[in-house]
Amino acid sequence: MAIRLKLGSYETVQNDPLDRTFLGYFPRMTEEEAWKAGRGVWRMNADKASRQRFAVIVGEGVVRAVGEITGVSTHGDRVALEGAALVEGHPVRDAWINQPDPVINGSQNPVGYCELPEEKPFIYRPCACGCGDTTERDFLPGHDVRAIQARVREHFGGSPLKFIQWVDGTLTDSASGAR
Numbered sequence: 420m421a422i423r424l425k426l427g428s429y430e431t432v433q434n435d436p437l438d439r440t441f442l443g444y445f446p447r448m449t450e451e452e453a454w455k456a457g458r459g460v461w462r463m464n465a466d467k468a469s470r471q472r473f474a475v476i477v478g479e480g481v482v483r484a485v486g487e488i489t490g491v492s493t494h495g496d497r498v499a500l501e502g503a504a505l506v507e508g509h510p511v512r513d514a515w516i517n518q519p520d521p522v523i524n525g526s527q528n529p530v531g532y533c534e535l536p537e538e539k540p541f542i543y544r545p546c547a548c549g550c551g552d553t554t555e556r557d558f559l560p561g562h563d564v565r566a567i568q569a570r571v572r573e574h575f576g577g578s579p580l581k582f583i584q585w586v587d588g589t590l591t592d593s594a595s596g597a598r
């Protein structure tokens with residue numbers, strides 16, 4: 420999924436947590452300006468926001484910038500995206516720039532989420548179990564358990580108890596080593 424952030428009306432601001440002098444949309448703003456104005460600071464779930472790879476900044480119903488998210492920062496009860504505006508040539512940016520708001524839900528909330536078909540090749544990665552399939556997360560459902568079980572079989576004679584004792588012992592050793 421991607422996150423959609425809707426710019427409000429243009430206004431100047433002071434003491435902005437992101438050191439900006441203005442917020443909101445104004446005509447002919449550049450993509451860089453739209454990203455800067457739109458990446459924060461919002462009342463939104465920091466966890467959910469940080470799981471997205473792309474952000475779409477909308478002003479007056481039209482996509483004004485597409486950003487790639489590298490992390491989030493929190494400012495009191497508000498959250499900002501870290502990252503950068505994508506430049507011409509990136510397929511997600513090229514598909515969505517100047518297009519209508521991809522989130523159509525009738526909600527007044529400036530923060531919304533949506534699937535962008537073009538983001539799929541970027542968010543899917545190989546399942547960490549090594550099965551060769553791809554997933555949006557670290558593992559396909561159930562493959563994390565399978566990967567752990569394979570290690571228990573291979574290194575601990577199939578005994579989960581030995582595995583757990585080894586983990587606990589290793590953590591205790593490294594904790595005392597750090598002191």
Ligand SMILES: [Zn+2]
Nearest residue numbers: 546548550562
């Ligand atoms: Zn797998």
